[in-house]
Amino acid sequence: AQKVTQAQTEISVVEKEDVTLDCVYETRDTTYYLFWYKQPPSGELVFLIRRNSFDEQNEISGRYSWNFQKSTSSFNFTITASQVVDSAVYFCALSEANTGNQFYFGTGTSLTVIP
Amino acid sequence: DAGITQSPRHKVTETGTPVTLRCHQTENHRYMYWYRQDPGHGLRLIHYSYGVKDTDKGEVSDGYSVSRSKTEDFLLTLESATSSQTSVYFCAIRNADSLNQPQHFGDGTRLSIL
Numbered sequence: 001a002q003k004v005t006q007a008q009t010e011i012s013v014v015e016k017e018d019v020t021l022d023c024v025y026e027t028r029d030t031t032y033y034l035f036w037y038k039q040p041p042s043g044e045l046v047f048l049i050r051r052n053s054f055d056e057q058n059e060i061s062g063r064y065s066w067n068f069q070k071s072t073s074s075f076n077f078t079i080t081a082s083q084v085v086d087s088a089v090y091f092c093a094l095s096e097a098n099t100g101n102q103f104y105f106g107t108g109t110s111l112t113v114i115p
Numbered sequence: 116d117a118g119i120t121q122s123p124r125h126k127v128t129e130t131g132t133p134v135t136l137r138c139h140q141t142e143n144h145r146y147m148y149w150y151r152q153d154p155g156h157g158l159r160l161i162h163y164s165y166g167v168k169d170t171d172k173g174e175v176s177d178g179y180s181v182s183r184s185k186t187e188d189f190l191l192t193l194e195s196a197t198s199s200q201t202s203v204y205f206c207a208i209r210n211a212d213s214l215n216q217p218q219h220f221g222d223g224t225r226l227s228i229l
Contacts, residue, residue, distance in 0.1 A: 006157075033215045045158075045205065045220035052215055091157060097214055101146060101165055102173070107157035 003027065004094050006106035013082050014114050021077040021109045023092030029053075031097035034068065034075040039089040039108070051075060082113045118142050121206050121221035129229055134193040136224050138206030140186075145211035147189040148218060149173075149181060151202040158205065164189055165211075196228045 005024045013019045025034065036048040049059065051068050059066045063080045079086050092106045118141030128134055138147060148163040150173075160173030162181040170181050178200060182190045193200055203225050207218040 031214075035217050037220075043203070044222050045207075047217045047219060050215055050217050093218075095214065101163060101171070102160060103148075103218055105150075105158040107155065 002106075003104040004092050004106040006090075006092055006109050008109045009107070010110045010112070012112045012114060015084060016081050018078060018080050019082055019111065021079075021090050021092075021111065023075045023077065023106060025073050025075065025092070025094045025104075027073075027094060027096055029096040029098050033095040033097075035093040035095070035103070036066065036075075036077050037091040037093065039091065040085075041087065045091070048077075079111075082111075084113050084115050087111060087113045119206060119208055119219060119221040121204075121224050123224060124222065125225045127227045127229060128196055130197055131195050134196050134226065134228075136191045136204055136206075136226070138189045138191070138221060140189075140208045142208055142210070142219075143186060144208040145186075146209040146218075147183065148207040148209070149179075149189065149191045150205045150207065151175065151200075152205060152223075153202050161191065161204075198228050200226065201228045202226060 003026050032053045034051045038046045038048055049066055056068050065078045067076045089108045089110045091108045094104045120139045122137045149161040150158040152158050159175045161175055161179050162173055164170045164183040180192045203223050205223050206221040209218045210216040
């Protein structure tokens with residue numbers, strides 16, 4: 001079974017619109033870690049944020065914000081006032097304390113911001 | 116940026132030939148990983164290493180082998196390449212000090228098997 005589900009395969013928005021990328025995870029561990037990565041058209045994978053399972057406080061970094069909700073097993077990523085430079089594939093990932101060596105990645109959401 | 120170098124960056128080869136990809140790190144991190152990225156599948160783990168000469172299989176390990184004789188180098192070998200192994204391969208490293216550490220990725224190797 002997929003441990004991390006990113007149901008949105010592709011999203012297109014017009015510049016300056018807000019957009020939310022969904023991430024739903026599945027784990028039986030009580031301690032786990034969630035991550036978001038960005039892969040721009042140039043191909044490299046860039047780490048964006050990490051969240052621990054015991055810290056449900058949402059986080060904002062500039063135009064980026066992350067909403068972690070254990071009740072719905074979701075770790076969603078919102079980009080406010082999107083820009084063309086936000087066009088990329090975004091991956092959500094899960095690491096469990098009991099299998100800390102491995103990361104489980106979602107299949108990614110391709111975001112296109114249209115000027 | 117994390118000091119990770121993948122080589123080669125691009126390679127085209129023929130079915131049946133052996134191929135070795137190299138991942139070199141300058142961070143002295145304990146954990147190293149090899150992934151492949153294919154459309155519709157995201158990143159899939161091939162093999163990983165948790166120390167020198169300590170490796171384990173990932174989700175898609177068939178047809179691949181790895182070796183880690185030094186902390187800084189993690190090699191991925193396709194003993195007899197097949198067209199289904201055409202993909203983009205990423206190496207990643209992770210600091211073992213804490214479980215909440217992210218993986219950091221190399222720039223990838225684009226491999227085409229004709």
